Amino acid sequence: MTSTPSWCIRAAMVSDCKTRIGAAFGAAAPRYEGDAGVHRHVAMRLLDFATGGTDTGARDPATVLEIGCGTGLLTRLIAQRWPNAAITATDIAPGMIATMREAGSPARLLVMDGERPDLGTERFDLILSSLAFQWFEDLPAALARLHGLLAPGGSLCFATMGAESFSDWRAAHAREGLVCGLRDYPDRDEVAAMAQALGQCDLAEELVPLPAPGGLALARHFHAIGARVPQPGYRRLAPTSLRRVMARFDADGGASNYHIIYGRLWHD
Template identity: 45%
Template sequence: MSRKKTIAGAFSAAAATYETAARAQVRAADSLVERLGPTATPLRVLELGCGTGLLTRRLAATLPAGSQILATDLSPVMVQAAGAGLPSVTFAVMDAEAPHVTGPFDLIASSLAAQWFADLPATLARLAGLLAPGGRLLLTTLGAGTFAQWKDAHRALGVESGVPDYPDAPTLAAMLPGARVESLPLTLSYKDARTFLLSLQALGAQTPKPGHRPLSPGQVRRIIKAMGSPCAITWDILLLDYRI
């Protein structure tokens, strides 16, 4: 099975539980809408990785009447979940890395989906090409400091975690010349590291980086014990803002 199908399947399986665990996702969506600020005229909007509609609902409530929102996701089940109760929004199943849309769009938005892209620089360039004159690309993704405590616990035991290699803010900004990137770290408390792992499963976000060799149950238990109870986990949320 391809990695994209694995990712889509994990998120589809989590559609019913996603928002029960989406504390960082809510913060990221709120930060994006806050950065967007007020707009006076209707916008043509493309949303990528809409999930259950956390950002979609916020955009629909914030944007001026007459705005046209096309919300998309790789997971058909997520698209179906997001579409409930939002008749004014158009939904479609779509791979954000191969968008079958022509645009142009006044706003392209995505919240905590870009960390799953196989080729982030190429995708950012492709999306920038879909913007209308004066258009804006706003997205949140995960940065290098994400899950630092979890990774540190692995290193202390001499093993490697499955956390992907996320970029830091300067590296992400360099992927799209002219973009501004800000790090908005959020540290959450969990009962223990097992609860943290269960929250990732509830989000559908448990797919490890490519090539990661799973740890043995014993190794996982030692890491959970080493992290103690409660344990703190940081989500390093990066906010990218690009304007033509």
Template identity: 30%
Template structure:
């Protein structure tokens, strides 16, 4: 019997275990990531418009296969640019693609960078996988030089709500950090909020197979350790529910996005 696992927050899992499972899931998806990450690319283009004119040291947090990292190196040709990711498989793909960048394994809560050594932190759709946003903001404050900026996009509650409803398992999706909690964490870390935007991005797919490929193909599937996952019967029922939402454009999948620009005074 075939099974399919949806995202699972598993709130009682230890932080280290959660990070290891996230890393494994994204490593498994690394070879197909660029092919299937269309939503991530479109949302990242909006974040790209927030970048400052100059920067001498740049860190791409959650760099995946390094697409944005290499673009950052092109935009800031005199800068030292580093891509950081917790998934060894993603980093292996990033290194194969080369470019004037370096890639290092690490997470947002413990960046491989010295105190006050970074002028720009860029992160596109990675921080929603972090359990402790206070630790992330404190780490950003640690590595940012005075006047340095962090620009990032993350996800809010309501993301993938069509999929949660289709599988009748809304609690199986990530427990997203709220907009208010992001702001509080940044303020507690001593970071100044300079710009903020929340918006909805909706993507359309021809069928349920394409919907699931868009999630699985970017690594965003983490099963509960002792879960039996989802059976073919579950998938058939979910497909029927999803079809009830079909529009002329296709089957909709929503991403509720939060984009922030923070500055270290």
């Protein structure tokens, strides 16, 4: 029987899982940016991707919505790029929003599940999301909802995790006969199918290596940025099993990459 990928789950566990995700990222807020070098790189690439493509002559956006703002890495770049835009920044983690509020962010800040936006009749010229979509329970439905929030001529731009992310870490589990707790991420073709169902789209992808090699560094990275909620139903490994995986991972080179898929969708 084919299992349902974790990026497309419709189950009663959604509420509990989202609560745990919000709590994990909220707890990581005070130290998040010190361990978010990859996130900073991706935010900058996403902004460049959002301003490129087929409509480079388009006007600057007057209204921008950010999904999964975290501590504001991308929010600050948006404000620098479009200083006259009205920015609405949202995150599922109250701790992240509190950190941004304490820092004096000029954006309108909302605690909100970006997968199920509650913004009434508001429409936006540009919607941006960097490394948040991988936590959605039903990505195709979420894309459709967000696409529906675009003003005519607007665009939805995102960066999300691709299927090759941490492939060496997954392989180390498999070689030890163990199941990896990382979520399943879609590949480029799957993202393309979701996006093309909504109309015109552009896609790009890249591998972004983590600077510090080794299993211990990878585990610390996940913990530091709050990305430690496993796929639904996963039972964490016993310490002895985890040590086996880390030893295997290190013996195989200890290298790890984020596989990032960038997408841009338009509203006619």
